[in-house]
Amino acid sequence: MTKKISIFIYFLLSSTMYSQIHEVGVFLGGSNYIGDLGPTTYVSPNELALGLIYKWNKSPRHSYRISYTQSNITSNDLDSNEASRNLRGYHFENNLKEVSLGLEFNFFDFNLHQLGNKTTPYIYSGLSYTRYSSLFFSGGEAREDSRRGTIAIPMTVGIKSKLSRSFIIGLEVGARYTYADDLDGSLPKNQNLSQLKFGNINNNDWYVFSGVTLTYTFGEKPCYCAE
Numbered sequence: 583m584t585k586k587i588s589i590f591i592y593f594l595l596s597s598t599m600y601s602q603i604h605e606v607g608v609f610l611g612g613s614n615y616i617g618d619l620g621p622t623t624y625v626s627p628n629e630l631a632l633g634l635i636y637k638w639n640k641s642p643r644h645s646y647r648i649s650y651t652q653s654n655i656t657s658n659d660l661d662s663n664e665a666s667r668n669l670r671g672y673h674f675e676n677n678l679k680e681v682s683l684g685l686e687f688n689f690f691d692f693n694l695h696q697l698g699n700k701t702t703p704y705i706y707s708g709l710s711y712t713r714y715s716s717l718f719f720s721g722g723e724a725r726e727d728s729r730r731g732t733i734a735i736p737m738t739v740g741i742k743s744k745l746s747r748s749f750i751i752g753l754e755v756g757a758r759y760t761y762a763d764d765l766d767g768s769l770p771k772n773q774n775l776s777q778l779k780f781g782n783i784n785n786n787d788w789y790v791f792s793g794v795t796l797t798y799t800f801g802e803k804p805c806y807c808a809e
Contacts, residue, residue: 603694603801605645605750609633611793613653616757618768618781619672620657622664624790625755629654631791642691647706652679655789657766670780674724676715676765678789680758682736684708692742694799699744706738710758717767718775724767727775732762734789742795752795760787 612627633651640646658673690702712734716727740754763769768781 603639603799605635605637605639605797605799607635607750607795607797609635609649609651609791609793609795611791613655613678613792614790615655615657615676615766616788616790617657617763617766618785618787619674619766620659620667621662624757625792627790627792629656631793633791635795635797637686637797639692639694642693643688645686645688646684647686647708648681648683650679650681651791652677653791654678655765672719672722672724672767674717674766676717678712678714678765680710680712680734682708682710684736694744694747694750701741701743703739703741704752704754706740706754706756707736710734710736712758712760714762714765716764716771718764718770718772718778719767719780720778727764727770727772730762730764730771732760734758734760740795748799750795750797750799752797753793754795755790755792757788757790760789763787765789 611631613629613631614626631653633649635649637645637647654675654677656675659667659670684707686704686706688702688704692700692702713731716730717724718727736756736758738754738756740752742750742752745751763786764771765787769779769783
């Protein structure tokens with residue numbers, strides 16, 4: 583009996599490993615920041631963003647996804663439509679490095695082994711961890727205190743399509759809500775700098791990645807239904 587169970591587990595694991603299809607690829611686009619400094623336009627990329635993506639397609643409707651993206655974020659009060667921000671005149675630049683893990687859901691079946699064009703809108707969410715520089719303002723200039731990390735919630739919408747049997751192209755916009763308010767220097771984490779805070783201390787910072795993904799697919803033909 584033990585031998586039969588071992589054989590069953592072996593074939594179950596083997597079929598799980600080889601009945602999936604994988605994607606690896608790149609993200610190329612831009613980033614922008616939303617918070618207590620500069621303009622508040624939600625999608626307005628002004629810095630280059632680059633990344634790597636891996637997807638494990640569990641069915642034609644959903645995939646597990648992990649990605650690494652890095653970019654600078656910049657913003658300037660002089661670009662804002664708010665008079666108070668124009669008068670303040672602050673500007674900053676920060677460097678972000680993000681690792682994200684979550685679930686991508688397709689609105690339509692996206693079975694890559696079927697012939698013909700395949701296109702579907704999709705959404706993605708999960709959990710991100712972002713490294714950044716904790717900033718503060720002194721003498722009207724942004725200064726770095728230390729490197730820190732924060733959890734962020736990605737909220738991404740996109741559309742993707744098969745270019746060929748092995749390549750998929752996508753267009754997506756993903757906002758990240760962070761659990762930090764010092765990406766822009768408005769609320770320093772260092773208690774010795776707390777007197778330098780400004781803006782709305784009840785709103786955390788956001789940043790947005792928008793751009794194009796290109797992935798290469800490989801792996802055995804999946805079996806999405808029980809026989």
